[in-house]
C-alpha cells in the first residue's frame with residue numbers, strides 16, 4: 001500500500017474531567033519523523049492512545065498507513081511498532097526470550113535483526129528484565145518494536161531514560177528507518193535537542209489543542225528571539241509577538257516574521273530560536 005501520509009488525524013476530541021483534547025488534527029507524511037511536543041499534561045499520550053485505539057475518542061477520524069484506524073486494527077498492528085515509556089514484557093523474561101513471544105505474534109519477526117540489536121545495544125542475555133536498568137529496558141523495547149520490520153513507529157517518551165550516547169545511536173537508527181520514504185516515525189519527547197537533530201516535522205500541543213504542526217526548518221525560520229531594553233521594546237509596538245519574558249534590564253520576546261523585523265529595525269538583535277525557546281515562550285511567555 002502506498003500512501004502519502006502515514007498518519008492522518010482529523011478533529012480528534014476527548015473529554016476527561018478537568019481536561020479536553022480539542023479538535024486535534026495533523027498529518028505525518030511518509031518518509032519523515034515527526035516530533036510531538038508539549039508540556040506535561042498537554043495531551044500527547046491521550047492523542048497517541050486514541051490513535052492506537054487504547055482509549056475511545058468522543059469524535060474524530062484517524063487514518064494509519066491509509067487505513068481507517070478504528071476499522072482496521074488488526075492489519076494496522078502488523079505494520080506498527082509502538083514503544084511507551086514503560087515496557088510491557090513480563091518481568092521474569094530474559095532479553096533473548098522475547099523472540100518467542102514476538103515470533104508468535106508477528107509473521108514478519110526477524111530474529112537475526114533482534115539479536116543484532118541486542119548486541120548493538122549491549123543488552124545482557126542472561127539477566128531477567130526485572131534486573132535490567134530503566135535505560136536497558138527502553139533499549140529492549142525499541143529493539144523489539146523495530147524487529148518485526150514495521151512501517152510506522154510510534155514512540156511516547158521512549159528515549160527519555162537513555163544516556164546521550166545511546167540516544168544518538170538510536171536517533172541514527174531512526175533516521176535509517178525512514179530513509180526509504182515508505183516508513184515514518186511519530187515520537188513524543190521532551191528532549192527537544194533530539195528532535196532538532198532528527199525531526200522533519202514538529203507538532204506542538206498545548207492544553208489539548210494543536211498550536212502548530214509544521215516542517216521543522218520552516219518553523220525555526222518563522223520565529224525570532226528579539227532582545228532589547230524594556231523601553232526599546234515598548235517603542236517598537238510589534239504586533240506579531242508570541243510571548244515576552246521581562247526583567248528590569250531587558251526584554252526577550254518570541255516574534256513571528258523575524259525577517260521583516262530585522263529589516264525594519266536594523267540595530268535590533270533578533271536571534272534564531274531553538275525548539276525549546278519556541279515551546280517555552282508559547283507556554284510561559286504569555287505576558288505581552
Ligand SMILES: Nc1ncnc2c1ncn2[C@@H]1O[C@H](COP(=O)(O)OP(=O)(O)OP(=O)(O)O)[C@@H](O)[C@H]1O
Pocket residue numbers: 016017018019038039040041042043044045046047
Ligand atoms: N483516564 C484518564 N482519566 C482522566 N483524566 C485523564 C486520563 N488520562 C489522562 N488524563 C488527563 O489528560 C491530561 C493529558 O494527559 P496526557 O497523559 O495526554 O499528557 P501528556 O502530554 O502525555 O503529558 P506528559 O508529558 O506528562 O506525559 C492530563 O490532565 C491527565 O490528567
